[in-house]
Amino acid sequence: GDESVAISVITASEMLHGIQRARTVEQLGKRQQFVSFVLELFPIIPIDLEVARHHARIWAELQARGELIGAHDLLIAASALAFGYGVMTFNAGEFARVPGLHVLNPATG
Missing domain, CATH: 3.40.50.1010 (5'-nuclease)
Structure with a gap:
């Protein structure tokens, strides 16, 4: 469809938490790259x-x-x-x- 996509700030936190839990340098790099890509691609919905x-x-x-x-x-x-x-x-x-x-x-x- 043509629907817009956004990410909750809570989802952003969960993704960033996944980076913190990386067990190897390789895993850390891959997770950082993926999360950075996603968080730059979509707007972040705040809690207001x-x-x-x-x-x-x-x-x-x-x-x-x-x-x-x-x-x-x-x-x-x-x-x-x-x-x-x-x-x-x-x-x-x-x-x-x-x-x-x-x-x-x-x-x-």
Whole structure:
């Protein structure tokens, strides 16, 4: 499609964390190169007050249903909703619990 792509600042942190966990110099170099490429290619969505409002609402809704998802995933979902994006993830099951969020699994389309 013709949809725009952006990355949550939380996803950026997770990618940078992956660099920190590299076990070899070769792995470190490859990860740094890949992450730098991705972070320069796509805009980064910040966490702002609008994201916080979405986050609080989603958190309360999922908590009331007993279907909480991970803290990082909750922030990513809130960011996507606040800025009008869907989420592409291999972890579609958790994100599918979030009302109104368009979720795409790259493995299944």
